[in-house]
Amino acid sequence: MILLDxxxxxxxxxxxxxxxxxxxxxxxxxxxxxxxxxxxGKSTLLxxxxxxxxxxxxxxxxxxxxxxxxxxxxxxxxxxxxxVVFQDFKxxxxxxxxxxxxxxxxxxxxxxxxxxHTVPRVLDIVGLKGKExxxxxxLSGGERQRVAIARAIVRQPKILIADEPTGNLDxxxxxxxIRVLEKINHYGTTVLLTTHNxxxxxxxxxxxxxxxxxxxxxxxANAGYR
Amino acid sequence: MPHRWISFRRVVAAGCQSFVRNAWLSIAAMAxxxxxxxxxxxxxxxxxxxNKTVADIRDHIDISVYLVDxxxxxxxxxxxxxxxxxxxxxxxxYTSKDDALKSYRNQNQTNVTLQLAISEINNPLPxxxxxxxxxxxxxxxxxxxxxKPENKALQSEPxxxxxxxxxxxxxxxxATTFIRRAGIVGVIVFAIISMLIxxxxxxxxxxxxxxxxxxxxxxxxxxxxxRGPFIVESxxxxxxxxLISVAVCNGVFAVSSTTLNANSLGLLDIGYANSxxxxxxxxxxxxxxxxxxxxxxxxxxxxxQRYLRFKGTSAA
Numbered sequence: 282m283i284l285l286d287x288x289x290x291x292x293x294x295x296x297x298x299x300x301x302x303x304x305x306x307x308x309x310x311x312x313x314x315x316x317x318x319x320x321x322g323k324s325t326l327l328x329x330x331x332x333x334x335x336x337x338x339x340x341x342x343x344x345x346x347x348x349x350x351x352x353x354x355x356x357x358x359x360x361x362x363x364x365v366v367f368q369d370f371k372x373x374x375x376x377x378x379x380x381x382x383x384x385x386x387x388x389x390x391x392x393x394x395x396x397x398h399t400v401p402r403v404l405d406i407v408g409l410k411g412k413e414x415x416x417x418x419x420l421s422g423g424e425r426q427r428v429a430i431a432r433a434i435v436r437q438p439k440i441l442i443a444d445e446p447t448g449n450l451d452x453x454x455x456x457x458x459i460r461v462l463e464k465i466n467h468y469g470t471t472v473l474l475t476t477h478n479x480x481x482x483x484x485x486x487x488x489x490x491x492x493x494x495x496x497x498x499x500x501x502a503n504a505g506y507r
Numbered sequence: 508m509p510h511r512w513i514s515f516r517r518v519v520a521a522g523c524q525s526f527v528r529n530a531w532l533s534i535a536a537m538a539x540x541x542x543x544x545x546x547x548x549x550x551x552x553x554x555x556x557x558n559k560t561v562a563d564i565r566d567h568i569d570i571s572v573y574l575v576d577x578x579x580x581x582x583x584x585x586x587x588x589x590x591x592x593x594x595x596x597x598x599x600x601y602t603s604k605d606d607a608l609k610s611y612r613n614q615n616q617t618n619v620t621l622q623l624a625i626s627e628i629n630n631p632l633p634x635x636x637x638x639x640x641x642x643x644x645x646x647x648x649x650x651x652x653x654x655k656p657e658n659k660a661l662q663s664e665p666x667x668x669x670x671x672x673x674x675x676x677x678x679x680x681x682a683t684t685f686i687r688r689a690g691i692v693g694v695i696v697f698a699i700i701s702m703l704i705x706x707x708x709x710x711x712x713x714x715x716x717x718x719x720x721x722x723x724x725x726x727x728x729x730x731x732x733x734r735g736p737f738i739v740e741s742x743x744x745x746x747x748x749x750l751i752s753v754a755v756c757n758g759v760f761a762v763s764s765t766t767l768n769a770n771s772l773g774l775l776d777i778g779y780a781n782s783x784x785x786x787x788x789x790x791x792x793x794x795x796x797x798x799x800x801x802x803x804x805x806x807x808x809x810x811x812q813r814y815l816r817f818k819g820t821s822a823a
Binding site for chain 1: 510
């Protein structure tokens with residue numbers, strides 16, 4: 282599903298590379314946790330996958346798309362195939378919960394009738410039934426993150442990337458979000474999660490990839506936090 | 508294509524929705540736009556009014572050639588035709604001695620003494636030719652012609668452009684030329700300044716919402732899907748501001764014509780400004796809306812472009 286082959290990313294010619302000769306292979310339907318201290322290269326890795334950044338060298342193939350041959354015009358199409366959840370939610374502030382989720386479908390040209398049918402079902406999955414008309418600022422952090430997850434999964438992506446989705450949440454809400462991610466993974470979506478939260482990593486017992494100083498230092502199945 | 512049609516409808520709807528939901532930002536942007544569009548509108552009308560005043564003054568400038576009493580009709584016709592042949596001459600009208608008397612009597616109806624001083628038998632008023640010019644600034648050709656000895660012989664008195672009158676004509680001509688030029692420059696300067704202000708306001712409004720642009724980009728929205736609503740919103744600013752500015756102008760004229768009770772303020776003929784506005788109402792409205800829409804669309808197009816460059820397109 283995701284293949285990185287000797288990928289290096291340097292932001293400038295003088296700075297030391299953020300990622301150096303990283304190779305990683307993730308199978309479909311896997312749930313992979315990426316850990317590492319701040320500045321280790323986790324975010325860079327995710328940005329390479331969403332094509333916010335281009336690698337300096339190496340090969341990236343996601344869902345059968347080789348990034349080397351990807352034209353700028355095709356970037357929106359690529360991003361529609363990957364669901365992304367961010368630490369700071371990134372909800373559209375002037376749109377309601379329903380509209381935020383619907384937006385993901387609107388941009389791919391889904392009919393209004395289908396949107397009205399699909400969005401409430403997805404909001405139900407993330408436990409936000411009845412809050413369709415709220416504005417983001419009226420929600421708690423955990424609720425906002427679940428809106429973001431609903432938006433990420435409403436297009437039924439093959440891959441869901443969650444970049445520290447629990448970073449801004451208290452433990453109870455954090456677990457709500459993790460449970461939703463597990464549920465989505467259970468339905469067949471490949472999930473890539475980065476987190477700092479030891480407790481979550483230890484309890485999930487999933488494959489854990491540790492990045493330090495731009496290198497993968499460990500990659501273990503059913504692992505705990507370092 | 509149905510897909511494109513759905514997208515277009517959604518973009519327009521999102522733009523309208525954003526216009527309503529960002530009420531405060533919209534009001535701020537529209538206030539600036541309205542003020543500047545109003546200033547431009549007023550300067551256009553003021554300029555048109557000045558031009559009208561200038562044209563009026565220049566239209567009153569004519570040259571009077573006073574003829575000797577013993578001139579024959581043939582001589583008169585010949586002189587008239589020769590004058591008409593000069594390039595700059597627009598119109599030559601003849602006033603006979605009798606007409607001059609009538610007009611004199613009309614002008615002095617209330618003054619019996621002045622009336623009695625002149626009678627049909629003893630009419631000292633000369634017949635005259637009145638020459639109107641296309642360009643009152645250029646009287647040299649005419650002057651040279653009239654000063655020729657054979658033409659001079661047909662004239663009873665010095666031509667009326669000479670002396671003090673000539674100086675007055677020159678002064679008016681200079682002043683009006685200056686006012687006209689200053690007016691055009693003023694309108695252009697105001698238009699440019701207002702465009703810059705509006706442009707800046709819209710840029711600021713979009714700068715405040717650059718994160719929204721970024722989010723849409725990350726969700727895989729295409730460039731036009733992202734910028735479309737912003738452009739629609741800015742176009743709405745333009746339309747509403749244009750309507751308000753024309754309404755303000757309309758209101759000012761309505762109030763001024765009833766309360767000022769004066770038809771003119773020095774060089775500004777309010778009556779004319781009012782009728783100019785009324786006569787050109789639909790054109791003014793159309794141009795203002797077009798201007799608002801154009802400035803709004805171009806500003807938002809340029810402003811969104813800045814935040815829509817896809818990162819990662821330049822490989823390190």
